[in-house]
Amino acid sequence: xxxxxxxxxxxxxxxxxxxxxxxxxxxxxxxxxxxxxxxxxxxxxxxxxxxxxxxxxxxxxxxxxx
Amino acid sequence: xxxxxxxxxxxxxxxxxxxxxxxxxxxxxxxxxxxxxxxxxxxxxxxxxxxxxxxxxxxxxxxxxxxxxxxxxxxxxxxxxxxxxxxxxxxxxxxxxxxxxxxxxxxxxxxxxxxxxxxxxxxxxxxxxxxxxxxxxxxxxxxxxxxxxxxxxxxxxxxxxxxxxxxxxxxxxxxxxxxxxxxxxxxxxxxxxxxxxxxxxxxxxxxxxxxxxxxxxxxxxxxxxxxxxxxxxxxxxxxxxxxxxxxxxxxxxxxxxxxxxxx
Numbered sequence: 001x002x003x004x005x006x007x008x009x010x011x012x013x014x015x016x017x018x019x020x021x022x023x024x025x026x027x028x029x030x031x032x033x034x035x036x037x038x039x040x041x042x043x044x045x046x047x048x049x050x051x052x053x054x055x056x057x058x059x060x061x062x063x064x065x066x
Numbered sequence: 067x068x069x070x071x072x073x074x075x076x077x078x079x080x081x082x083x084x085x086x087x088x089x090x091x092x093x094x095x096x097x098x099x100x101x102x103x104x105x106x107x108x109x110x111x112x113x114x115x116x117x118x119x120x121x122x123x124x125x126x127x128x129x130x131x132x133x134x135x136x137x138x139x140x141x142x143x144x145x146x147x148x149x150x151x152x153x154x155x156x157x158x159x160x161x162x163x164x165x166x167x168x169x170x171x172x173x174x175x176x177x178x179x180x181x182x183x184x185x186x187x188x189x190x191x192x193x194x195x196x197x198x199x200x201x202x203x204x205x206x207x208x209x210x211x212x213x214x215x216x217x218x219x220x221x222x223x224x225x226x227x228x229x230x231x232x233x234x235x236x237x238x239x240x241x242x243x244x245x246x247x248x249x250x251x252x253x254x255x256x257x258x259x260x261x262x263x264x265x266x267x268x269x270x271x272x273x274x275x276x277x278x279x280x281x282x283x284x285x286x287x288x289x290x291x292x293x294x295x296x297x298x299x300x301x302x303x304x305x306x307x308x309x310x311x312x313x314x315x316x317x318x319x320x321x322x323x324x325x326x327x328x329x
Contacts, residue, residue: 065113
């Protein structure tokens, strides 16, 4: 299944959930927030939320800024 | 004699430091941490950005160093040019910070000046306040806009002293004073502070606090400047509370006129 993460194309197996994406990005246990198609998916749902073909996923974290 | 508390109160929470600092533009995490410590700041701004795919997973995250249990993390909406993007960023920040909803709203108008787009700022404020956010809003020094933002429910209004990162200081103290006199929420100067005296000037006017980033991060010695800023904020605040002497057109001798030696 192909979809987009932070504007870039990504492929995972058809049953992949957000937790699988997080693992593949090396972000397990990190403080992040996720949006799918401009809707925030809370942390509590990451294990169960199934990614769909062509979904636009945004994965963000906090960095230095003024 | 008991000391009367002079804490900064934002959205019902008391803070001892009136210096708020950003975390951008530092050389590395160590310098960020050291400068923030030297500043004594309790409220620290961060930006919300995409994680880099393929980033080194062992690299420490900013919030592992500047931790939410020790500091009040204030996510900003830097880089947002529309109300919609600013609102999205605030919602992501709230999720990122386990429901904490104090945010710094900035909606920019153009890249060269980073001047706030007031129309979009007002739109974003309405949505965010309705969604339960506690909004500290970056704005210009227009007193009517400042009052409007307060009346819409912002918990603090933050007029710029001069352009973000310019270090030009407080260019229009008259407007900022007008804003302050009419305000029922804290007014903090945000943007443009360049050196210690700028911060002291803002506090002497009666501003409740100052938010700065570049002034510290781009100083020759950021940790030393952070410490200077801490003192400047304290000095300016004390001078304000002390009540300055009136300005006079002509001289007023400090030494008595009687008993001057003669010929």
